[in-house]
Amino acid sequence: xxxxxxxxxxxxxxxxxxxxxxxxxxxxxxxxxxxxxxxxxxxxxxxxxxxxxxxxxxxxxxxxxxxxxxxxxxxxxxxxxxxxxxxxxxxxxxxxxxxxxxxxxxxxxxxxxxxxxxxxxxxxxxxxxxxxxxxxxxxxxxxxxxxxxxxxxxxxxxxxxxxxxxxxxxxxxxxxxxxxxxxxxxxxxxxxxxxxxxxxxxxxxxxxxxxxxxxxxxxxxxxxxxxxxxxxxxxx
Numbered sequence: 001x002x003x004x005x006x007x008x009x010x011x012x013x014x015x016x017x018x019x020x021x022x023x024x025x026x027x028x029x030x031x032x033x034x035x036x037x038x039x040x041x042x043x044x045x046x047x048x049x050x051x052x053x054x055x056x057x058x059x060x061x062x063x064x065x066x067x068x069x070x071x072x073x074x075x076x077x078x079x080x081x082x083x084x085x086x087x088x089x090x091x092x093x094x095x096x097x098x099x100x101x102x103x104x105x106x107x108x109x110x111x112x113x114x115x116x117x118x119x120x121x122x123x124x125x126x127x128x129x130x131x132x133x134x135x136x137x138x139x140x141x142x143x144x145x146x147x148x149x150x151x152x153x154x155x156x157x158x159x160x161x162x163x164x165x166x167x168x169x170x171x172x173x174x175x176x177x178x179x180x181x182x183x184x185x186x187x188x189x190x191x192x193x194x195x196x197x198x199x200x201x202x203x204x205x206x207x208x209x210x211x212x213x214x215x216x217x218x219x220x221x222x223x224x225x226x227x228x229x230x231x232x233x234x235x236x
Contacts, residue, residue, distance in 0.1 A: 002066050002067070004089075004092065006066060006067075007066060007067040007068075007089075007092075007093075008067075008092050008093070008095075008096040009096070010063040010066040010067035010069075011063075011067050011070060011071065011093055011096040011097050011100065012096045012097070012099055012100040012103075013059075013063065013100065014059040014062075014063050014067070014069055014070075014071045014100070015071045015072070015096070015097040015098075015100030015101050015104070015194055015195075016100040016101070016103055016104040016107075017055050017058070017059055017104075018052070018055040018056060018059065018071050018072075018100075018101075018104075018192075018195060019100070019101045019104035019105060019108070019194075019195055019198050019199070020104040020107060020108055021051055021052070021054065021055040022048070022051050022052035022055050022123075022195070023104070023105070023108060023122060023123040023195070023198075023199055024051075024108050024111070024112075025043060025047060025048050025051035025052075026048045026051075026123040026188075027108065027112050027120075027121065027122065027123055028111070028112060029042065029043045029047065029048075029051075030042055030043055030044060030045075030047065030048050031044075045181065045184055045185075046181065048180065048184065049177045049178075049180035049181045049184065050177050052176055052177065052180050052189070053173040053174055053175075053176045053177030053178075053180070054173060054177075056069070056071065056169070056172055056173045056176050057169045057170060057172070057173025057174075058173075059071060060168065060169030060172060060173065061169050064168075064169065067093075068085070069169075070085075070093060070097065071097060071100075071192070071194070072097060072191070072192040072193070072194060072195070072218075073093070073094040073097055073098070073192070073193045073194055073215075073218075073219070074148050074152075074191065074192060074193060074218035074219050074221070074222035075151075075152065075155060075192075075222065076089075076090055076093045076094060076097070077090065077219055077222050077223055077226070078148075078152035078155070078156070078222030078223060078225050078226040079152075079155070079156070079226065080226065081222070081223040081224075081225075081226025081227050081230070082152070082156050082225070082226035082227070082229050082230050083226075083230055084156070084159075084226075094194075097194040098193070098194045098197055098198075100194065101194040101195055101197055101198030101199075102197065102198045102201060102202075103198075104198055105122050105198030105199045105201065105202045106198075106202060108122060109122060109202050116202070117202050117204075121203065122198075122199035122202050122203050123188060123199055124188065124196070124199040124200050124203050124207040125187050125188045125189070125190040125195075125196045125199075125200070125207075125210070125211075125213075125214045126140075126187065126188065126206065126207060126210045127139070127140030127141075127186075127187060127210060127213065128140075128210075129206070130188075130206055130207065130210060131185075131186060131187060131188070132184060132185050132186075132188055133185040133186065135185075135186045135187070137213070139186060140186055140187045140213060140217075141213055141216075141217050143182075143183050143186045143187055144183075144187060144190055144191060144213065144214065144217035144218055144221065145217045145218075145220050145221040145224075146221065147179045147182065147183050147189070147191050147221070148191040148217070148218040148219075148220075148221030148222050148225070149221035149222070149224055149225040149228075150175070150179070150225070151175060151176065151179055151191050151221075151222075151225075152221070152222045152225030152226060152229070153225050153228070153229055154171060154172055154175035155168075155172055155175075156225065156226070156229040156233070157171075157229065157233075158171040158172055158175075160233055162233075176191075179191060187214075190214040190217075190218060191218050191221075192214075192218060193214055193215040193218055193219065196211060196214035196215070197211060197214075197215075200214075
């Protein structure tokens with residue numbers, strides 16, 4: 001049996017990779033700084049969406065057998081609601097995930113701007129003036145609930161005992177890619193309170209003021225999905 005310390009270390013490393021890879025692609029490669037607005041090397045919306053999906057896919061194969069590869073407080077809570085995870089392990093997982101995201105944001109800030117907490121965005125999430133397309137609070141809240149709900153349905157289904165073995169990381173990674181393709185224009189896509197917390201703490205200001213939404217909405221969506229999938233997958 002894997003020790004708790006190893007599980008938490010795996011969650012820290014995995015969440016670090018998710019934020020560094022996903023947010024890093026948005027900051028460093030989406031429009032390839034210094035090459036001009038018409039630069040053809042920028043990976044754009046599709047590239048950033050794929051980057052987030054790839055971080056989860058690669059970590060699922062790397063640490064899934066150690067910690068389950070949650071990388072996300074909402075996922076941990078959704079798995080608890082679905083009867084797949086112990087409530088006793090929730091605090092440790094959530095702390096490890098959040099710390100991993102904060103350290104990744106600090107590393108990314110240094111890579112991108114030469115200092116930790118320097119002037120410059122870190123792909124934080126937001127609504128209204130912080131939404132990439134100016135979508136408001138109601139739109140952002142609804143989007144985050146629905147996207148997290150569907151993400152947990154994918155996770156719970158792909159990892160169910162009756163699901164095909166060995167393919168869960170692919171389904172989950174591609175599911176997260178699709179979620180980003182849909183919702184980056186609305187909130188810059190969270191579906192993950194830890195992912196939102198790291199960049200917001202380093203950016204400060206309005207990003208922190210709006211952070212509450214990216215804890216509340218993903219958790220609501222995830223817990224709803226956990227209970228829903230428990231009913232869907234029951235044999236009664």
